Amino acid sequence: MDLKLFLATLAGKILAFVIRLFGSGATAAPGLIALKIDPNFVRKLNRKIKFGSVIVSGTNGKTTTTRLIYDILSTKYKVIHNRQGSNLLRGIASTLIANSSILGKLKFDLALWELDEAILPEAIENVSPKTIVLLNLFRDQLDRYGEVDSIRAKWQKSLRTLPKNTTLILNCDDPGISILENSFAGKKIFFGVSDSKVKLPAVVGVADVKHCLVCGAGLIFTAQLSAHLGHYRCSNCDFRRPTPNVSTVNLNFKPDFSTSITLSTNGQTLNINYSLPGLYNVYNILAAAAVSSHYNIDFSTVKNKIKEFSTAFGRFQKTKIKDRKLVTFLIKNPAGANEVIRTISQLSKINLLVILNDKIADGRDVSWIWDTDWEILKDKVDNIFISGIRRFDMALRLKYAGFKLSKNNIYKEVNYSILNALQKLSTKDTLIVLPTYTALLDVQKTLNREGEKVAKWQKQ
């Protein structure tokens, strides 16, 4: 028997029990203590998982994609995943502790890990994944993650160490992701959008890949769908968008924030209507469909699970407070925020509350709001409300985007901003709330207190 492993599991379990007793949300703590006792804790337990692990990473969409994959794979496997928030190694450890016995016996046969892009290399080393899904790379919280180029370089180095029986699932529309195929000799599955235009307003995008990552010449985009995502080829060498194995056409985004698409995989084609908004969720669905096809899940099951799916923790959430409708979209970086803005710009009349915080989890640098194309909303917004720690930076951004602001609509307190904004609207109006990450926690508090009962996100 492995004494270290036993002690690590025991300590983690005791700590998890105590935490539950006091109702605290410190979900990473049991994992942290287990890793302190046995640094190889994750490595040892992962080795025992019957069908191995699936890893999901990328700047945007990993939480939604992972949950969707979880719903689909759970129809065939006993799946666990680090749903409770922490996407660092300690989050994996905590999830393993919760799902294994004291003697290290596992209560599942497949593990699904959502991982922070910065720790992907470390996780690959510990988890030895069977499948890796890489969604996209955009500039994000430069104060925490550093530049896109340097993250990609670390990924490339890590992917070179993978055994050949691993499967890599890559977004072929992101040249910064498709280039990764050169770093790996095993099986690759590509997913992408085949439409060459999307019916959403164009934004002045920020593209993080403009030049060929092989030779440095300019990239030619025959279709630019979102930031640097699209159909591209190098103007000089033979680097080009790979043909997707899993693809979609006929994207139709509806004003009620539902979407319909035609999805194709392995020669099978399927029309799906589902209740998630925006192009970014199309990519999340494509990634999940690619994983499902790789794990031989029946196509009709995939369709049903996509239709039934509702997103995670405020990424897109419809709710009500006293008969007034609210729709919340998390914003956290220019690429993601631009997609949200494109999506809501389909409404003819918009009542908007933007909440900008600058805590560590939001990114302490708020410069990114200047890379976000608020301008396209200016003629559609009826009422604009602003809150959060950096509310005046946000107000300034909107002022320079041409919005008419009222000083009375800028609030220090998040809870107050929501209730006051709602009060100024008629019951027919919908308030669109765009909070950054830590602001979303405050929004949830208000919704939990004032609104319809929302499922507690902490619960599995």
Next chain:
Amino acid sequence: MAKTMTLNICHLYPDLMDTYGDKGNIIAIQKRCQWRGIDVNLVNISVDQSLSDLEFDLYFFGGGQDKAQTVVGKDLQKKDGVLKKAIDGGAVLLSICGGYQLLQKYFKTKTGEIIKGIGLFDAYTEGSNDRMIQNLWLDLEENLKDEIRKIYPTSDKEQLTTDLIGFENHSGKTYLGKNLKHLGKVINGSGNNGEDKTEGAVYKNAFGCYLHGSLLPKNPHFADYLISKALERRYGKVKLKPLDDEIEWQAHKLAVDRTRSQA
């Protein structure tokens, strides 16, 4: 009323040096001119595009990723003469982070690689292991304070401050030559190198600094100073119409407050 004035702006390498939200500086200058009835001409100039047949009042050069910096550094050598001539002729230039570094003599990376700059600023930068990432607050150099006081049109003298606030994110440490003036003294943050309390550089009307944020929207006095200096070359001393900068100063103050809570 005299005929409408026009401000000609050149955004240098906007496609490559666009990582840190510095675009807000261009927006701020455009809007603050438009609100005063000053026309703005904006031209983007990037790799393999010549500067020589064009004349600009104001140049802007932002920050980008390391890889982009290498590409831009090479191309910049071809624009060296034109750019220096423009600055010597009184044109205004604002450079931030990567742009600021490339206008110095050289940048020596951590691995010892040398990226040649054009030496507009008598300074150099060396890569380090220190991450200088935080809100950066500085007290402007005395001379500049006086000039800004004369130029910035405010009806509320109380509100006028002579500091700058932004967000720095760099690991390169910049050291200024003996005769090169700094932009200001660091109150909170690291600045040029985290050692000598200086931040930024000033050569004639060319400015370099590490202030993202975006810088100019929440430092309206500095934005107006750059605008008025840029117009002065062709129109003589210009009196700028005052604007309602209440939100600008609120954002400024709130950001300054955040420097007090950082470690």
